[in-house]
Amino acid sequence: MTVTARRGTELRCRNWRAEALLRLLENVLEVGERPEELVVYASIGKAVKDWDAYRRIVYALQHLREDQTLVLQTGRPVAVLNTHTAAPMVVSAVNNTVGNWATEERFYSRLAEHKTIWGGLTAAAWQYIGRQGVLGGTYELLRAALEKHFREPAAPHRWVLTAGLGGMGSSQPISARMLELSTLVVEADPAKLAKLRAAGGIDLVIDDLDGALATISAAITERRPVAVGLLGNAADVFPAVVASGARPDVVTDQTAAHDARYGYLPSGYTLESWAEARETDPEKVERDARASMAAQVRAMLALGQRGSVVFENGNNLRVQASHVLGEAERQRVFAEIPGFMEGYLRPLFSRGIGPFRWLILSGDDNDLTVVDDLAATMFPERPEIARWIDLARHHIPAQGLPARSCWLGYGERSALALAVNEAVADGRISAPVAFSRDHLDAAGMTHPRIGTEGMRDDSDGVTDWPILDAMLLASGGADLVAVHSGGGGYSGWMQSAGVTVVADGTEAAATRIRQALDLDSGLGVIRHATAGYEDALDAVQRSHEPGAHGAPLNLIRN
Numbered sequence: 001m002t003v004t005a006r007r008g009t010e011l012r013c014r015n016w017r018a019e020a021l022l023r024l025l026e027n028v029l030e031v032g033e034r035p036e037e038l039v040v041y042a043s044i045g046k047a048v049k050d051w052d053a054y055r056r057i058v059y060a061l062q063h064l065r066e067d068q069t070l071v072l073q074t075g076r077p078v079a080v081l082n083t084h085t086a087a088p089m090v091v092s093a094v095n096n097t098v099g100n101w102a103t104e105e106r107f108y109s110r111l112a113e114h115k116t117i118w119g120g121l122t123a124a125a126w127q128y129i130g131r132q133g134v135l136g137g138t139y140e141l142l143r144a145a146l147e148k149h150f151r152e153p154a155a156p157h158r159w160v161l162t163a164g165l166g167g168m169g170s171s172q173p174i175s176a177r178m179l180e181l182s183t184l185v186v187e188a189d190p191a192k193l194a195k196l197r198a199a200g201g202i203d204l205v206i207d208d209l210d211g212a213l214a215t216i217s218a219a220i221t222e223r224r225p226v227a228v229g230l231l232g233n234a235a236d237v238f239p240a241v242v243a244s245g246a247r248p249d250v251v252t253d254q255t256a257a258h259d260a261r262y263g264y265l266p267s268g269y270t271l272e273s274w275a276e277a278r279e280t281d282p283e284k285v286e287r288d289a290r291a292s293m294a295a296q297v298r299a300m301l302a303l304g305q306r307g308s309v310v311f312e313n314g315n316n317l318r319v320q321a322s323h324v325l326g327e328a329e330r331q332r333v334f335a336e337i338p339g340f341m342e343g344y345l346r347p348l349f350s351r352g353i354g355p356f357r358w359l360i361l362s363g364d365d366n367d368l369t370v371v372d373d374l375a376a377t378m379f380p381e382r383p384e385i386a387r388w389i390d391l392a393r394h395h396i397p398a399q400g401l402p403a404r405s406c407w408l409g410y411g412e413r414s415a416l417a418l419a420v421n422e423a424v425a426d427g428r429i430s431a432p433v434a435f436s437r438d439h440l441d442a443a444g445m446t447h448p449r450i451g452t453e454g455m456r457d458d459s460d461g462v463t464d465w466p467i468l469d470a471m472l473l474a475s476g477g478a479d480l481v482a483v484h485s486g487g488g489g490y491s492g493w494m495q496s497a498g499v500t501v502v503a504d505g506t507e508a509a510a511t512r513i514r515q516a517l518d519l520d521s522g523l524g525v526i527r528h529a530t531a532g533y534e535d536a537l538d539a540v541q542r543s544h545e546p547g548a549h550g551a552p553l554n555l556i557r558n
Contacts, residue, residue, distance in 0.1 A: 411550025442524020
């Protein structure tokens, strides 16, 4: 079954709020990795439980009144309840389990029995927009790393060694190109290499390391960025880079290492033998994958010793590798390979700045232009926003419904969405626009090895914040509110909350936008202020100044 998001201004549902959510569900499958299996990204992250659930969700959305709420439990519809017009249209909870149940063994067993799914972060919340969604974050991460480590005025041309070209990993060479960096990205699946090459995300595909390094060397000499896709296994290639004597400027990884069974191809396996072994001996696949990850991590440590800037890019690579490392090596890995949030992005999260996004429900690129223009001109105090919009327009290949991800902060999100709501009302934009974000946001996620690693108040694993976030989003009238927990390699590690708000041009939408988006990013500022981050405390104070975006934040000090 092929699913494509509906375009245009014709409604199939009773109202635009439900139509918007239906189009978002269709869109995650349109841009997904294996839509025929309902898999959106990260090997097993699904949009809904099964095709029967999909059909019943579509039917429910088409008949949903604005004073009703569709209730989803782990990717299946369980009820349509009478609420009120200011309540969410959809509430969703996926794979949330009590502590002693949150084990990989139980998750995989329940997954095999079709009793649960892993909803990823934005997959089952229908907020995924393909590589477009993570591109902004990858760009901000690389930009922060460059500013922190390479500040000399006449910098030489630099290059990045990384791996993984899945739904999110494919953003890496594009983000690097925006920053005039060259990229050598390792990918084991030739289909993914060909797909990104066809989209213009990489410049060429090479199957031998010597040729790839020679291409990178020429690019450095000529000071021109090149994106090279290398067919191979990261567990083999990274140690080979060490042996070659090469020194990348930046080393990271964005394979689906969070899942040792489904996400990371072990060394010595073909794609076919890997798929077969997952069915016949999945525990051996996990052991072999973790041993391969350990080999890659050891190479990353060696490159760090050589002078490369090395960090983990939010995929749990270090944790998976640590299963087979000795205690001394394990300590060294976490000491010498920082997580991307603790190392670079927390100052932004402390100000509520994170991966905000908008989806153009009409499918009309002209509507995207209007929203982009508003974003680029509304915040002159942050010129980096206009710079990003310009880069995104020129470098990001389209996927699915026209969409954009942009790192906006507290008050900025609601200000932009309100301006868009006015543009929908007066006809400058032809149809409603949906606003969402990644679950990895200032208050939206707890993951002690990703978004909340190394919190100053030792609250890395406290899941109160995403749960509070979901409650506030529901009280603020967001159109969709989701609460997800982990599965696979994420078992016991993650809790997140997701949100969608629809700007349909009405005054009721303006109220939902103002309340939900300010509550969401405002709680992110509060979360970091309570942990003692000066940037967050400053953001709280600035929220009370005349002309500040968003409502004043009233922090209770303890």
